[in-house]
Amino acid sequence: MQRPLIILTGPTAVGKTALSIGLAKRLSGEIVSADSMQVYKGMDIGTAKIRPEEMDGVPHHLIDILMPDDPFNVVLFQQKAREAIEGIRSRGHTPIVAGGTGFYIQALLYDVDFDEEDTDKAYRRYLETTARKEGAEKLHQLLLEADPVSAAAIHPNNVKRTIRALEYHHIHGQPISAHNQVQRGKSSPYRFFYFVLNMDRQALYDRIDQRVDAMMADGLLYEVCRLKARGYHKDLVSMQGIGYKELMDHLDGKTDLAEAVRLIKRNTRHFAKRQLTWFKRERDVRWIEKDRFKDDGAILDEMIRQIEEELR
Secondary structure, eight states, X not given: OOOOEEEEEOSTTSSHHHHHHHHHHHHTEEEEEOOSSTTBTTOOTTTTOOOGGGGTTOOEESSSOBOTTSOOOHHHHHHHHHHHHHHHHHTXXXXXXXXXXXXXXXXXXXXXXXXXTOOOHHHHHHHHHHHHHHOHHHHHHHHHHHOHHHHHHSOTTOHHHHHHHHHHHHHHSSOHHHHHHHHHXXXXXXXXXXXXXXXXXXHHHHHHHHHHHHHHHHTHHHHHHHHHXXXXXXXXXXXXXXXXXXXXXXXXXXXXXHHXXXXXXXXXXXXXXXXXXXXXXXXSEEEEEGGGSSSHHHHHHHHHHHHHHHHO
16 A cells, blocks of 8 residues: 655644654654745744754755745645655655645645746736835735635735736636636545644744744844845845844844844734634644643654554
8 A cells, every 4th residue: 555645734833843753753754844935045043944953864855955046836846745755655655744835735735737837927027016116015906806815815925926816817817716726626646644733822822932032042133144145135035934024124224123023923923823724724634733632742643543543
């Protein structure tokens, strides 16, 4: 029997990293990162990237594979994740996809088709110019008028996805949300177990605040200074990551440091809320409420019990 594909996800700071290592050790697994920011070299502290010593000998894939100015998107993720999964299976190991980018996980699980060839370069340049001159919110307002469903799902600051949705509507005369709905109805080519970790909301928010404080103590500001000195600017997709964009604004004199840290905490809490909203819409998920278990060992026991019971 082909080894199953295991997904371990949940909101930021919920504790996915330690559990993914434990799961890999128990199941002879290798980990494929489903994180849109940990692919970038030199962006370690702000992405909460796992340290080599924390891996405990477990192979990790799709971490530190690109420079911060290299392009990365869901299509590249699909390609590289599939290659990693095939390699893991060829070695007789269990692939474990771990990370919090729900859009990437969905695209992998259901083999979502993204027609990247359908582009109108002139219209895209118009949208990019609009975003620069009039701001992301103006662009998002255009999407709200054309495709309210997509506008509700895409954060106003996510210029890249907003442009793609507007461009799709411009070319096809129909909302990209309708296309996505069709894609979500597809069956998966994988036999998978989709675990979503969750915990008490206030406790999660407290963990987020504590983690941001720890990141600052570990040198997040210095990390952003180093990236800026190397020529990586705030218009790059990588520099739009939470923690990086706020500190870039601080370095540009737009905010003082205390305000930048406050914004990082607030924006991370909002991001966690959006992640949970996404996972609640997904099919075939298995919620793991951490507060019901005494420790991570008990959580691992429950996940493995579910996997073994269904495989039998």
